[in-house]
Amino acid sequence: MSRPSAVGLTTGSAPLPDFPQLRTCPYQPPPGYRDLRLTEGAVVRARLYDGRPTWVVLGHAVAREMLIDPRLSSDWNRPDFPSPSPRRKAIQKATILVGMDPPEHSAYRRRLIPSFSVRRTRELGESIHRRAGELVDALLEQGPPGEILHGLALPLSSHTICGILGVPYEDHSYFEEQSALLVSPQVSEEDATGALMNLRDYLTSLVDRKEKESEPGEGLLDTLVHRDLADGSLSRDDVIRLGIILLMAGHETTASMITLSTFTLLQNPRQREAFLADPDGAGLAVEELLRYLSIGDVAMRIAAEDMTIGDAHIKAGDSVMLSTAEINRDPEAFENPDELDLGRGARHHLAFGYGVHQCIGQNLARAEMQSALTLLFSRIPGLRLAVAAEEVEIKPAQSGVQGIYELPVAW
Template identity: 40%
Template sequence: MEHTLTTYPTARQSGCPFDPPKELIEAREHSPISRFTFADGHQGWLITGFDLVRSVLADSRFSSRRELMAHHPTVDFTGVEVPPAPPGEFLLMDEPQHSRYRKPLVGKFTVRRMRLLTERVEQITADCLDAMEQAGPSADLVTAFAKPIPAIVICELLGVPYEDRGRFQENVDKFLGGEVSDEELMAAYTATQTYLAELVAAKRANPTDDVLSDLLDSDFTDEELKGISLILLTAGLDTTANMLALGTFALLQNPAQLAALRADPSLTDKAVEELMRYLSVAKQFQRTALEDVELGGHSIKAGQAIILSYNTANRDPERFADPHALDLGRQDGGHLAFGHGIHQCLGQQLARVEMRVAFPALLNRFPALRLAVPAEEVSLRPEAADIYGVKSLPVTW
């Protein structure tokens, strides 16, 4: 029997902050692909299985173009005309426009270049931990640790003055956090766009040693450089910050795994990958079929929208043994937390460096680290947020 969802599940089960909503898990248990009715009545699809999500991400017959994303799982946009992505915002473009923006950036985020940043990430992390320790013996791990590390790193990469970091973080939180009014969201987005335009102009006048200045020799317009900067800024800040905070929460709730990581630092690389799989803070993405496609035994029609559920794909029992367990020594590795195909996360190596440094440094500095409130009182981001995570994580040691 064909599985169908008519509303998109947004509530996680009480006491299970790391698991996807149970309706999504049940959908995957029934079938890796389900029919789905969008908020405006559009008939589309929800894909919850690992292999099918991966195949769609690698298939050029499915589009990322923003102007084709007129259907939303929970908001009715009937009558709203969606414009194309602004110049430079290449995540919402297809080939060849996508590659025109991405290719000049690939060399800026190679594995080797990101590893060269390790020493700087270690210093930033140590500075944050020093400040925590001096202000302790308790802290909100989000504001003291999880946010500052990626914020300082990405701002230095882009050449953003240190004193502007706080303003950036506040605005990014507003338009990605899912908790402000539409007016506040647009104000924060517009303020960020205005600042980035000013930053590009400043780099034109006085280039410095940073990624944005490196791109000045390209044929990109200032408007395109602003869009590229916005993508790098938002991706570099929010995802890693939420991984550091939610990942620490998950480790504290799995003391045997935390003890294993403390006892064996060689587990760090595997631990980062497993936390990425287990948490999948970038919960879902969307594609639109450009033509009729046969997929998983179903006929996807041209124009139909598809929700790709990363968090259930990364918990697929056909891909992972005991998928709902956090297992830092997991042998069946590999995940879709960074996506796949041409849109696979450009900054994934930077995120890995930050997590490989930050998690062990935190756990070693504070061997008695623990939650300062009951786990059920930890304040979580709403499911409406683009990136899942915790709003605050009170800890003590």
């Protein structure tokens, strides 16, 4: 029997499924996505929290095609641009770079690339590795039990992004708290807006201080202030909004990946043993963990004009959502996709997106993950969960960064 076309779902009497959906396991996609892909195909119809219908992309090949299609817009300033939650809608109102289309997006991105390039990441590699080692040593000195998110993952990622941006690390507790409010699925639109304004006030004050310095520091914000703001190529608001998105994205996602990767390896002892036995394969292991976990699960687009993708006849103004978690479990792209295989070599995953909006900080995230996981498991080979796996609380992050609230460990 042939599968129903995506077009039929727009006119059928059956209610549309909700999108996004909750994970029932921290390292597995919501089970409803698999059912949709198997019964309806790679592009299906669903509805958002506000009742708005949306197209949802679940297949790997079609996702790659759509992520480079200029007919799909990322412009968050469009009045009809979709959002998967009220909280995300609040964030969309005041951020920059991510929610832009070329050529505007390209002009901003070019200013940032040198700070996140492969070369720059290699230069930072030693300091990242050293800091990760210090944090693992601190866990050992304190003795069991320990906690991975706040004891290793978050301080490593915060310290790294602070160094790149030129943000004082002594302020990390404040911006971590505000960023957590912005990505928490349990926060209201009002509270998310308040956290965004707090971050804006903090960055405004920091930019003001940097502007008064006779000699710029080495951070990216120093460069933007003393070069781009000084010559008028960027406005003060531009610099502040770039600082917000980089500060927020630069630590929250990586911290979640390190923590969830640790939990996943503890739940997969054979893969953990393989990881310990092959330190030279850490790079491949990180790629597989990025594919397998896919914590940034929702990418948002809007159709700028009519387009047809397979059976899906998408009209101008239609919402389009891409589920990275399910896309990275497509069996047509990855053999036995539900198996964690650290030797897989899954470099064609879409955990960092694809095309012009591919994550600018991906090289940095890889370096932090590799150092943190390698040092953690090599220096504490007896690492284990300090609680039952069922007691590890999953973030109900339907539209934000997937992960867990804390990871208690012992050894």
